[in-house]
Amino acid sequence: MYTVVIVEDDPIITELNRRYAEKDGRFTVTRTFSAPRQALDWLTRHPTDLVILDFYMPQMNGLELLRSIRAAGVASDVIMITAANDAATVEALTRLGIVDYLVKPFAYERFCRALEEFCRRRAAMRAGSLDQSALDSLMHAAPPAPLPKGMQAQTQERVLACLRADPARRHTCEAIAEASGLSVVTVRRYMSYLAQQGMVAGDMDYGTGGRPCLVYRLIK
Incomplete structure (x- = not known):
């Protein structure tokens, strides 16, 4: 930390x-x-x-x-x-x-x-050594890409804040929705986008005892 x-x-x-x-x-x-x-x-x-x-x-x-x-x-x-x-x-x-x-x-x-x-x-x-590509990325950070139409940066940050509060945990969309005050449908849309951007990883959890569910974790 x-x-x-x-x-x-x-x-x-x-x-x-x-x-x-x-x-x-x-x-x-x-x-x-x-x-x-x-x-x-x-x-x-x-x-x-x-x-x-x-x-x-x-x-x-x-x-x-x-x-x-x-x-x-x-x-x-x-x-x-x-x-x-x-x-x-x-x-x-x-x-x-x-x-x-x-x-x-x-x-x-x-x-x-x-x-x-x-x-x-x-x-x-912390990587210890950097190649030219890594140095270029470090020295010349690209501006963040605009969000897709209908999505808002503030809402994305509310979702990310829930993940950052417990980064080691695997989160369901339902749990994120409850913590953020957003609807499950909204959370699913943002989690799908974040997964596409490589910011979160999604895995199927088969240990629920019932129907498998998709869980997400933050990629550091």
């Missing part, structure tokens, strides 16, 4: 980002900070996988904090969340190695894409 630290001076946004992150079962928020200097002190002593960082804060802004983090040798990946989108700021943050940049206000599915990209990069790095 990946550890996350949130640095944000607005408690409402802090809680929203916490909920967004922890909907994905691969992440756990270990600490939140409203004061950048306290965050810097903690991060230098506690290895952390991912920092979700606001730009506009008292004491020092996100760029100043990120510079201090890097100067202290902290290698945590950083997702910057801010209303600052001028070219000079974006360039400075990019040079300091942020993995994504979300401009407020952003949609939940865009936040999920940032987490997915982080996981994709971490998984690639």
Whole structure:
């Protein structure tokens, strides 16, 4: 499981980002900070996988904090969340190695894409060695393909959130429907699409004692 630290001076946004992150079962928020200097002190002593960082804060802004983090040798990946989108700021943050940049206000599915990209990069790095194709994919990520007509990104994320909450489990469409509040017919459509995209795998379960049923698991 990946550890996350949130640095944000607005408690409402802090809680929203916490909920967004922890909907994905691969992440756990270990600490939140409203004061950048306290965050810097903690991060230098506690290895952390991912920092979700606001730009506009008292004491020092996100760029100043990120510079201090890097100067202290902290290698945590950083997702910057801010209303600052001028070219000079974006360039400075990019040079300091942020993995994504979300401009407020952003949609939940865009936040999920940032987490997915982080996981994709971490998984690639764990491979040990990368061929040219893998490097090209890592360095030049393609934008997500548009969903088929009649399907919505928000609904897809609700389905995926149920799978991520327990990634080792094999899920039936009925169980996902109950957990997500969607109809079984809707869930079946999205699971079929996700299987086509290689995001989930479907298997027949013959151990039910009755009629075999199709179960799905998340492909990491």
